[in-house]
Amino acid sequence: MEHFSAVQSIIRAGLNGDAKAVDKQVRRLQSRLRKAGSEKEVEVLERLLHAASETKELAPSRVEVSRSLVTGEELSRDANPPIDRETGAALCEIAFPSDEIVTPVHGATVGEAVEGMIEEWQSAALLSSMDVEPTKSVLIYGPPGSGKTLTAHYVANRLGLPLLTARIDGLISSFLGTTARNIAGLFSFANRYRCVLLLDEFDALAKLRDDPQEIGEIKRVVNTLLQNLDERRRHGITIAITNHDRLLDPAVWRRFESQIHIDAPHSDAREHMIARFLKPVPASPATIKLFAYCLAGLSGADLERVCTAVKRTLALNKSPQNAASVFDALVGVLSKAPHLENQAAWMLTEDLEAFVSLAANDHDLRLKQTEIGEATGFGQSKVSEIKQKKRHLEVAERFVAQ
Numbered sequence: 001m002e003h004f005s006a007v008q009s010i011i012r013a014g015l016n017g018d019a020k021a022v023d024k025q026v027r028r029l030q031s032r033l034r035k036a037g038s039e040k041e042v043e044v045l046e047r048l049l050h051a052a053s054e055t056k057e058l059a060p061s062r063v064e065v066s067r068s069l070v071t072g073e074e075l076s077r078d079a080n081p082p083i084d085r086e087t088g089a090a091l092c093e094i095a096f097p098s099d100e101i102v103t104p105v106h107g108a109t110v111g112e113a114v115e116g117m118i119e120e121w122q123s124a125a126l127l128s129s130m131d132v133e134p135t136k137s138v139l140i141y142g143p144p145g146s147g148k149t150l151t152a153h154y155v156a157n158r159l160g161l162p163l164l165t166a167r168i169d170g171l172i173s174s175f176l177g178t179t180a181r182n183i184a185g186l187f188s189f190a191n192r193y194r195c196v197l198l199l200d201e202f203d204a205l206a207k208l209r210d211d212p213q214e215i216g217e218i219k220r221v222v223n224t225l226l227q228n229l230d231e232r233r234r235h236g237i238t239i240a241i242t243n244h245d246r247l248l249d250p251a252v253w254r255r256f257e258s259q260i261h262i263d264a265p266h267s268d269a270r271e272h273m274i275a276r277f278l279k280p281v282p283a284s285p286a287t288i289k290l291f292a293y294c295l296a297g298l299s300g301a302d303l304e305r306v307c308t309a310v311k312r313t314l315a316l317n318k319s320p321q322n323a324a325s326v327f328d329a330l331v332g333v334l335s336k337a338p339h340l341e342n343q344a345a346w347m348l349t350e351d352l353e354a355f356v357s358l359a360a361n362d363h364d365l366r367l368k369q370t371e372i373g374e375a376t377g378f379g380q381s382k383v384s385e386i387k388q389k390k391r392h393l394e395v396a397e398r399f400v401a402q
Contacts, residue, residue: 003032044282060101062160063122067194069134070236075162075193082185084171086178091186092166101157104150105265105272105300113260114151118158121237135257137229137238139202141245142262145301148241149200151262155239156196164190164197169204179205180224187228191235202240203247222249229255264299267292273300277307278326281314286371287323291330293365294345309333324377343396351395352376356383358392 006029010022026045033041081090106114120127120134127134138155140148149165156163164186171182190197205225232238240256242248253259265273270292275283283291295303310329319325331348340346347355359365359372360383369387373380 002036003029006032043284048282060103060158062097062101063118063158065121065159065161065194066124069121069124069136070159070161070194072191072193072195072235075195079193081164082182082189084173084178084182086173089170091171091182092164092189095153095156095163095165097157097160097162102150102154104147104154105269105276106147106151106262107266107269110260110262113258114155117258118155121159136233136236137256137258138240139245139248139253139256139259140239140241140262141259142243143264143299144243145299146262146264147300148262149198150300151260152196152198152239152241156198159196159237161237162193162195164195165200166198167200167204169201172205179221183221183225183228187232191232195236197232197236197238199238199240202242202252203244226251226255264297265303267296270295270298270303273303274307277304278311281311281321281326283326284323284371284375286367286375287326289365289367290327290359290372290375293359293362294330294334294342294348296342296344306330306333323375327376347392347395350398351391353386354391354395356386357390358396360384360387361390361392 006025009025010029026048030042030045033039033045075094075096077096079094081092081094083090104114117135117138124134140151142148152165153163166186171179171186173179173182187197205222229238245261271288274288274291274295278288278291291307295306298306310326310333313319313329313332314321314325317329319329331352334340334345335349337345337349340349344355344358347358356372356376356378359367360369367375369383370380372378373383376383378386
């Protein structure tokens, strides 16, 4: 096998956990491949090295949280969460900090807001000099699959604290007295230990209190929840998440010092997510950009599902992991989707040449004809020919009419 000695050295360094040696041997292999004229293989190795370097640089560190901010006992792994006395079901789930912190992909605004909060907790002494404390209550809202829960886990992990997750709809009982007791039991448990409390599906209970369908007893239960939220600030950090922020009472909004809206990811965030979700498939920047172009408007969870389906298709079809095969797999996956609201995705499944025409004529996409040709398998000369015909304009009328 050609270059086997270099491959052997890479494997040996990897098994020994010597990252520097791995990097050195990969560079050695690149040099040999370059001399042999294997430029595509050299580019693949370069992308892998760049991705590994980027991951190391972005690896977040934990924050030391002052005991004056988060009080209570250390939560051990053998602690039993509170239960609903009527059903015996646990009122919350406990997740302990992991050695690997999964960093959610956000746009600049959301990313700055999340990191800003963590910086507050890291700078408690500095804030104290101005007679203020770090934010202790956060409301995260946005559409399903946008990464709200992942963000809460990320925050707790950065703080090195266990995360107690309680679904509000799981606290609600047909007996209102039981619901109030469940709320009190949950907060009593959370306040006893050093932890972050996550209230999921928060809108299930904290609805507009002037709703004519609501009865007095429910309103009192809501008030119990609000009182516990107020008390919770003395003990630790609370995060609430909801898909339906419009259902929340203004009094609920006032209980949270910070509100973060996470929407569907923008183009840069989509590209970052797609690159992550497609691994270990070696996708070029042009392929990733075309994926992001077709999948605009999808949530992070939807992007992951599409990328997983693409990888599954490549594996089952035993397809070579080249740009054309990855692109064909995307076409196959999207063609099975029930309804495509994105014009680019719809055109991709209805008329490939029209899609190439759309991409080649879209100046905002910022892709050269050679890149589109390589990513789609059409080739640069064919892309140039298709671009001139502007077939996408004719096909777009069918998209509007559907």
